Amino acid sequence: MKKILILLLWPVCLAHAQQITPLSVEKIMRGQKWVGVSPSNYRWSEDSKTLFFNWNPESKDKDELYRVSTANLKPQKSDETAMEKTLSPGYTYSNDASMALAEKGGDIYLYALKSGKEQRLTYTIDRESNAKFLTNGNIAYRQGDNLFSLNLKTSETEQLTHFVKGKKPGKAERAKSLDQNAWLKNDQEQLFDIIKKRNKQHTERRDKPGQDEKVIKPIYTEDKFLAGLELSPDGKYVSYKLMIPSAGGQGTIVPNYVTSSGYTEDMNTRAKVGEPSSLSENYIYDRSRDTVYKINTGQIQGIKDLPDYVKDYPKQLEERQKKNEDRNVNLSSPNWNRSGTMAFIVAESRDNKDLWILKLDATTGNLSLIDRQRDEAWIGGPGIGALNMGWINDDQIYYQSEVSGYSHLYTANVNNGQKKQLTSGKWEVQELQLSKDKKTFYITANKEHPGITHFYKLNVNGGELQQVTTMKGGNLVTLSPDEQWIAVSYSYMNQPWELYVQQNKPGAKAVKVTSSTTAEFNSYKWRTPDLVFFKNRHGADVYARVYPAANPHPNHPAVVFVHGAGYLQNVHYWWSQYSREYMFNNMLADNGYTVIDIDYTASSGYGRDHRTGIYRHMGGKDLTDQVDGVKMLVEKYGVDPKHVGLYGGSYGGFITLMALFTEQEVFKSGAALRSVTDWAHYNHGYTSNILNEPSADSLAYKKSSPIYFADGLKGNLLMCHGMIDVNVHFQDIVRLSQRLIELKKDNWELAVYPVEDHGFLEPSSWTDEYKRIFKLFETTLKK
Known part of the structure; x- marks a missing residue:
């Protein structure tokens, strides 16, 4: 009887041993394996019958390869050989889809798809790449810096270009x-x-007749770098780009102190915003006329238009108006229609204010306007740019634009300029794919709610969207090659990502394939936060997630979590990429805090005005949204306004600094992690969009950089930073520390992490950092 009783009690004891309540920082920050490793890296076999993915349900040292068949949907371990035999090597198809080209090991292979016959076309030491079919049935490919064609009937290879490095001899x-x-x-x-x-x-x-020696005109690249080498489908025109190295420019040295050699080792990292960058020139080589000419950007409509912000600098405005120079632009490679009769080019101004879609006259290099997108803040938004455009047929192209205020899908007839908007509404087309038969668009969009994504079908001529996925949350779709199946990576607010498979049609059932979370993780009742919205002081809707306190502390304290990355969304119905912070917020709620996580102005998913609301003033609307969120907590959740703190990393760390320096009456304490302290020291690609360049718009940098407001610090500040951070350099936090010292501030501390980059890797570092954050709130908001 005693033995039976022990056996009956054993499952109860085991379950109790696996429980993680109460939560602690040490338990949360142990790494991903205690949560469970979600499946990833989905790829379909060429016949669309098998889906391969990486997974680690047994918590091994590394992920393993799994496969699932559409016939039974039961995951099984696989091996690389089985996968390689069934996956497409990245085919480029002929117009009639009877043949395909692929690169393997630096050589070009031809596949007859009906018979399955494989033919090796090149076998050289040099790498051949970018193989494609020409309209005459030949094959073109790139080898080194030159283009070649291969006649499949005669097996004759012809060199099409002769690029030569260096200057043309005098x-x-x-x-x-x-x-x-x-x-x-x-x-x-x-x-x-x-x-x-x-x-x-x-x-x-x-x-002898017909035996003339062929001479190919050399094209000298001088001291420039050849890029974007492309051949038109009819083989007549070669387009290419010559990159002009930047004059000057200086990277930043990041010292690495903890090294295997025992010596400090310097890492040379990115330059700062405004440093000179490389320029480019685009050319066409007409093979029939043996002539090279430059693509004429001077004809672009509005090429001389100045941005509005220059009006704040009268002297600069006068000088630029006097010069009346064309703005620098970056041009994409020509995008040719299937028959090779027309091409379009995308031009983007270097000041980030304009994007043009232009029809190319390849015989002259002249450009004519198809569409112009102008934004006095900066061009951006999901799907905006050359990578998300293409041909529907020989006359019609598709693209996305924010002209309506949200990123939507459009078509344009390149011949007559007629445009058509295919989607509309206060939601965004976030991902877009054209079907192989060019009759259907596959769209991922947040049409139902800003925090819910679904997969849709849409006829290329427009009409009603057909919703394919149905589960409320995040639905990330990988389409099978035959477009009959979809692999859905799905998650909910309190449920990490899992794999589902379903047929690609409305009403089809999504079948769950994986279960990844551990028993220990499942033993805690993870919260489903309140997903709410409030009106900010400017009248706009701002969405937030609220974690109400389980048993509020007598002080009724609150903590604001500020997500990073600037243009990122964290208020949604799917599992957060900030999984550690999500769990930490649960722990704070367990300990009497009410926590709020806000999609502040400039977060993604809400359209153009929200996206650009921080133009020329970071730490403006994005910060006041935090303040307005606290006001909502006071009114609706009973929070005491005298006991509010905040924390966040990267952009969230920047907001934390600005909050403690400029909103001292609202925030009593804050933890700023890997923070930008001076935007003039951040990178060019991100910062120049929002604040222009420091030398041209110094006012924007002075308004937006915490280091200029450090004298306002009153509350308690914790700063944490990795010493080998190559994104937000450690120099940033060192400069701010010196500023605080000179200002005689003593209510701050800095914790440094010698082996960590921008995103921490070591559980010990995560644990130390968040124990300090928790201690900060416990000692400042509860006492």
Whole structure:
């Protein structure tokens, strides 16, 4: 009887041993494996019958390869060989889809799809790449810096271009070289009878009809770098780009102190915003005329238009108006229609204010306007840009634009300029794919709610969206090659990502394939936060997630979590990429805090006005949204306004600094992690969009950088930073620390992490950091 009782009690004891309540920082920050490793890296077999993915349900040292068949949907371990035999190597198809090209090991292979026959076309030391079919049935490919074509009927290979590095020799150099060569050639004939004989035979062969020696005009690249080398489908035109190295520019040294050598090792990292960057020139080589000419950007509509912000600098405005110069632009490679009769190019101004879609006249290099997108803040938004455009047929292209205030899908007839909007509403087309038969668009959008994504079908001529996925939350879809199946990576607010498979049609059932979370993780009742919205002081809707306190502390304290990345969304119905912070917020709620997580102005998912609301003033609307969120907590959740703190990393760390420096009456304490302290020291690609360049718009940088407001610090500040951070450099936090010292502030501390980059890796570092954050709130908001 005793043995039976022990056996009956054993499952109860085991379950109790696996429980993680109460939550602690040490338990939360142990790493991903205690939560469970979600499946990832989905790829379909060429026949669309098998889905391969990486997974680690047994918590091994690394993920393993799994596969699931559409026939039974039961995951099984697989091996790389099985996957390689069934996956497509990245085919490029002929127009009739009877043949395909692929690159393997730097060589080009031809596949007859009906028979399955494989033919190797090249076998060289050099790498051949970018193989494609031409309209005449030949194949073109790139080898090194040149293009070649292969006639499949005759097996004849022809070199199409002759790019030469360096400068074209001058007349004097050529004359000297010719004289020297002529002398050597004559001397050889005088010395050797065999040379005289062979030269005579060569002359006779050359003079025969049809035996002229082919000469390809050399194109000299000088001191520039060749890029974007493309051939038109008819083989007539070669487009290419010459990159001009930047004059000057300086990277930032990041010292690495904890090294295997025992010596400090310097890492040379990115330059700062405003540093000179490389320029480019775009050319067309007309093979039939053996002529090279530059693509004419001077014809672009509005190429001389100045941005509005220059009006704040009268002297600069006067100088630029006087010069009346064309703005610098970046051009995409020509995007040709299938028959090779037309091409469009996308131009983006270097000041980030304009994007043009332009029809290319390849015979002249002239450009004519198809569509212009102008934004006095900056061009952006989901799907905006050359990578998300293409041809529906030989006359019609598709693209996305924010002209309506939200990123939506449009088509344009390149011949007559007629445009059509296919989607509309206060929601965004976030991902877009055209079907192989070019009759259907597959769209991922947040049409139902800003925090819910679904997969839709839409006819290329427009009409009603057909919703394919149905589960409320996040639905990330990988489409099978035959477009009959979808792999859905799905999650909910309190449920990490899992794999589902369903047929690609409305009403089909999504079948769950994986279960990844551990028993220990499942033993805690993870919260489903209240997903709410409030009106900010500017009248806009701002969405937030609220974690109400389980048993509020007598002080009724609150903590604001500020997500990072600037243009990122964290208020949604799917599992957060901030999983550690989500769990930490649960722990705070367990300990009497009410926690709020806000999609502040400039977060993604809400359209153009929300996206650009921080233009020329970071720490403006994005910060006041936090303040307005606290006001909502006071009114609706009973929070005491005297006991509010906040924390966040990267952009969230920046907001935390600005909050403690400029909103001292609202926030009593804060933890700023890996924070930007001075935007003039951040990178160019991100910062120049929002604040322009420091030398041109210094006012924007002065309004937006915490280091200029450090004198306002009153509350308690914790700063944490990795010493080998190559994104937000450790120098940032060192400069702010010196500023605080000089201002005689003593209510701050800095914790440094010698082996950590921007995103921490070591559980010990995560644990130390969040124990400090928790201690900060416990000692400042509860006492």
